[in-house]
Each structure stands twice: as structure tokens, then as C-alpha cells.
Amino acid sequence: EVQLVQSGVEVKKPGESLKISCRGSRDIFENRWIGWMRHMPGKGLEWVGRIYTGDSDTRMNPSFEGQVTISVDKSINTAYLQWNSLKDSDGAIFYCARRKMGAFYRGFDVWGQGTTVTVTS
Amino acid sequence: DIQMTQSPSTLSASVGDRVTITCRASQTINNWLAWYQQKPGKAPKLLMYEASILESGVPSRFSGSGAGTEFTLTISSLQPDDIGFYFCQQCDTYTFGQGTNVEI
Numbered sequence: 449e450v451q452l453v454q455s456g457v458e459v460k461k462p463g464e465s466l467k468i469s470c471r472g473s474r475d476i477f478e479n480r481w482i483g484w485m486r487h488m489p490g491k492g493l494e495w496v497g498r499i500y501t502g503d504s505d506t507r508m509n510p511s512f513e514g515q516v517t518i519s520v521d522k523s524i525n526t527a528y529l530q531w532n533s534l535k536d537s538d539g540a541i542f543y544c545a546r547r548k549m550g551a552f553y554r555g556f557d558v559w560g561q562g563t564t565v566t567v568t569s
Numbered sequence: 570d571i572q573m574t575q576s577p578s579t580l581s582a583s584v585g586d587r588v589t590i591t592c593r594a595s596q597t598i599n600n601w602l603a604w605y606q607q608k609p610g611k612a613p614k615l616l617m618y619e620a621s622i623l624e625s626g627v628p629s630r631f632s633g634s635g636a637g638t639e640f641t642l643t644i645s646s647l648q649p650d651d652i653g654f655y656f657c658q659q660c661d662t663y664t665f666g667q668g669t670n671v672e673i
Binding site for chain 1: 573575599600601603605611612613614615618619624656658660661662663664665666667668
């Protein structure tokens with residue numbers, strides 16, 4: 449099955465740092481845009497940003513600029529979403545997803561299973 | 570930013586019913602709209618892209634239509650396997666609708 453595999457549940461304290469991951473096989477990951485989405489309880493999904501695995505070109509939702517960092521290690525087909533200092537309000541489920549091949553407006557065709565991040569003192 | 574308004578938030582229907590979910594964009598997005606299905610504890614699944622193109626492997630009872638600001642996802646004959654959460658996404662700046670919970 450074509451899939452992206454995300455790292456597991458995280459429980460952190462405010463102020464702590466965190467890096468969650470999204471790993472795929474080479475054939476689904478190489479030279480593709482990988483996006484990150486946030487799903488907060490009771491709200492719709494929000495697009496956080498995306499990264500091109502070939503050259504690490506990154507585009508961020510302005511609402512998340514400076515709050516998180518997206519990176520990729522293409523040698524291990526893994527994308528990351530990172531916080532330097534978590535806030536109480538950062539708790540959510542985060543999904544990675546691959547943008548469909550072709551034009552930018554075709555949606556995301558492969559998704560990870562989600563990583564639950566809980567931030568609590 | 571482009572806002573997506575999706576309705577209804579919950580839809581209860583019987584097996585075999587024709588059901589329709591609507592997404593409205595706050596400004597024109599051409600046909601740059603995707604629809605997804607998500608089941609509890611599972612990853613979202615792409616159903617439709619460019620508003621009306623069925624993703625490979627998705628049953629033909631699903632269809633999409635619309636352009637500009639008004640879009641619909643239709644299930645022609647609801648099946649038990651179709652229960653789940655459905656949401657739209659505008660693929661210009663990637664905002665999502667709030668989602669629709671489909672129940673039988």
C-alpha cells in the first residue's frame with residue numbers, strides 16, 4: 449500500500465521542543481511536494497506548509513511562519529515538522545501528505561496516519 | 570485568505586439514498602477543489618480533484634461538480650462503507666472546509 453508513515457503520539461510541556469516525522473518509500477517521496485496539515489479539535493484542517501523533497505524549497509502558510517519549521521532529509525525519505533518552544537495552543541493532530549503529481553491544484557493523494565501532539569503542563 | 574464554507578455539518582441518510590455535500594468558496598477558485606473522505610482513526614483519502622475528476626480506485630457512485638465558488642460532492646447511492654467524515658479543500662492556498670459527518 450502506498451503510504452506515508454508518521455511518528456507516534458507526543459506529550460510535551462509548554463516550552464519544550466519537538467520534531468515529528470513523516471517517512472515514505474523512495475518512489476512516493478522522491479522529488480515531490482510534501483505538505484503538513486494541522487487538525488485541532490472541533491475545527492477544520494489547516495494547511496501548515498509544504499516542502500519539495502528534491503531541493504527543500506519550502507512554502508509556509510503565513511499563519512504558521514515563525515511558529516514551526518519544515519525540513520526534509522531526502523537520504524532517508526523523511527520530512528519533519530519542528531517546534532523550538534511549544535505552546536499550550538499547539539496541541540493538535542498533524543498530518544503529512546504528498547501533493548498529487550502534476551499541476552499544483554490537484555490535491556494531496558497520499559496521507560500519513562497523523563501524529564497527535566498534546567501540550568500540557 | 571480564501572474561506573471554504575461546507576454544508577451540512579452532519580448528514581443522516583439511508584442506504585441507497587442520493588446524498589450531496591456542498592462547499593462554497595469566498596472567492597473564485599476556478600475548479601481547484603479536492604474532496605476527501607476520512608474514517609475514524611484513518612488517514613484522509615482523496616476522492617476527487619479538479620472538482621470533478623475521480624481519483625483512481627474510488628467508486629463511481631462518487632461524483633463532483635462545480636466551478637468558481639460553488640461545488641458539490643454527490644454519492645449517488647449511499648453504501649454502508651461510505652460512512653465517515655468528508656471535507657473539501659481549495660487547492661489555490663489550501664484551506665479546508667469544516668467537514669461533513671455522514672451517518673447511516
